[in-house]
Amino acid sequence: MLRPIPPVSWIPLAIIWFGIADRPAIFLVFLGAFFPILMNTIHGVWTIDRNLVRAASMMGANERQFLWNVVVPAALPSIFAGLRIAIGSAWMLTVRAEMVAVKSGVGYVLWDSYYFLRYDMVIPAMVSIGLLGYLSDWAIKGLMGSILRWQRTTTVQGREG
Amino acid sequence: MAEIAIRNVTKAFHDRARSQDVLAVDTVNLTIADHDFVCLLGPSGCGKSTLLNMIAGFEKPSSGLIEVAGTRVERPCADRGVVFQQPTLMPWLDVADNVPFHLKLKGVGRKERRERAQSFIDLVGLTGFERHFPSELSGGMNQRVGIARALLMNPRVILMDEPFAALDAQTKMEMQEELVRIWERIRCTIVFVSHSVDEALVLGSRVAVMTRRPGRIRDDFAFDLPRPRDVTRPAFNDAKRRVLSLIRDEATTSRRAA
Numbered sequence A: 001m002l003r004p005i006p007p008v009s010w011i012p013l014a015i016i017w018f019g020i021a022d023r024p025a026i027f028l029v030f031l032g033a034f035f036p037i038l039m040n041t042i043h044g045v046w047t048i049d050r051n052l053v054r055a056a057s058m059m060g061a062n063e064r065q066f067l068w069n070v071v072v073p074a075a076l077p078s079i080f081a082g083l084r085i086a087i088g089s090a091w092m093l094t095v096r097a098e099m100v101a102v103k104s105g106v107g108y109v110l111w112d113s114y115y116f117l118r119y120d121m122v123i124p125a126m127v128s129i130g131l132l133g134y135l136s137d138w139a140i141k142g143l144m145g146s147i148l149r150w151q152r153t154t155t156v157q158g159r160e161g
Numbered sequence B: 001m002a003e004i005a006i007r008n009v010t011k012a013f014h015d016r017a018r019s020q021d022v023l024a025v026d027t028v029n030l031t032i033a034d035h036d037f038v039c040l041l042g043p044s045g046c047g048k049s050t051l052l053n054m055i056a057g058f059e060k061p062s063s064g065l066i067e068v069a070g071t072r073v074e075r076p077c078a079d080r081g082v083v084f085q086q087p088t089l090m091p092w093l094d095v096a097d098n099v100p101f102h103l104k105l106k107g108v109g110r111k112e113r114r115e116r117a118q119s120f121i122d123l124v125g126l127t128g129f130e131r132h133f134p135s136e137l138s139g140g141m142n143q144r145v146g147i148a149r150a151l152l153m154n155p156r157v158i159l160m161d162e163p164f165a166a167l168d169a170q171t172k173m174e175m176q177e178e179l180v181r182i183w184e185r186i187r188c189t190i191v192f193v194s195h196s197v198d199e200a201l202v203l204g205s206r207v208a209v210m211t212r213r214p215g216r217i218r219d220d221f222a223f224d225l226p227r228p229r230d231v232t233r234p235a236f237n238d239a240k241r242r243v244l245s246l247i248r249d250e251a252t253t254s255r256r257a258a
């Protein structure tokens, strides 16, 4: 029910609830990151191969072992896909929230320099926002690559490197 | 002693597309002795997999009873190893971790797991591929991993559902010979589903021929041609002729009925 409401439209409410500080930003980032991860995890769990389930039960897996040894690793690629979307949208929301509700951060610097007509500051602020976003995505990609090692040979991405 | 007893087993599925019940397996009675290598032979769609899944405990009979070693089958259990048609290995584990997966579930440490798996990896001819993931191996190699996994469980019964159907002729022949050698060595009971008359007669110490859906056991005979079996021998051809005429008979009766 809450999912179709874009996280940015929560900004006014977040400020009313949490005031002008870090907390509305944290709330927004949580909203923006939570649903992509949740939806992707659910998708990952629903699309597990039924025969994998049978294979595990044939080998005597109980429910808990089943969760940790089959469901979690099988859903990991989807969870990571969700995480990547979440990091991107979290970063977008951080900047957005800093522009409006927080008195610090690159978003604040960007908005402030626009406000005071300091165009020499606008471009560097934008570049640092882009750079930080790129770095966080790069980090999550690296983590994905090292954890999902088993996917490397079958995917297009794997064939590159 | 009867290792597997199948008594009056019937399985009906609900066909949602036609909103009616479809009988997949119809009053099957079959007693399988210890150390038998039974081939369930029948056309595709006749209920072979359904019957095998019920022995495995993946599905419950609509009526009737299945017993393995004297106890009623209620759910899957590690005393019945299953080799699936598509190799169902854990994609995130390498060969040396996939083969001893059930030991991991039992809480055996990684070092001991790998040690105990090694002899079975050697047995199916995958020495040197321990660190490979399933996606890095061919279909035939993955199927070998699946067989090694089932063998390491040291089950009383191994259930195999057309495990070689997707392989090329050459690999299939090698794997069949290997399976017979393994069975002669460890002497477990094997139920092997197949739609190929040749395969059933090359492998089975007993062959059960099923009818078209709903699957019934049409004929069931012991087949003790010495091994390795020569598919060009008269005795092999006699048996083949017998099975083929059974199948042909049935095809004409079902056409007449239709």
Ligand SMILES: Nc1ncnc2c1ncn2[C@@H]1O[C@H](COP(=O)(O)OP(=O)(O)O)[C@@H](O)[C@H]1O
Pocket (backbone or CB within 6 Å): B013, B014, B015, B022, B023, B024, B042, B043, B044, B045, B046, B047, B048, B049, B050, B051, B213
């Ligand atoms: N889960 C199911 N739901 C409905 N019908 C099924 C299901 N599984 C199998 N059947 C039907 O039962 C029949 C036998 O299937 P199966 O045992 O897979 O045949 P085989 O393995 O001999 O090719 C088929 O007609 C199939 O459509």
Ligand SMILES: [Mg+2]
Pocket (backbone or CB within 6 Å): B045, B048, B049, B050, B161
């Ligand atoms: Mg089948």
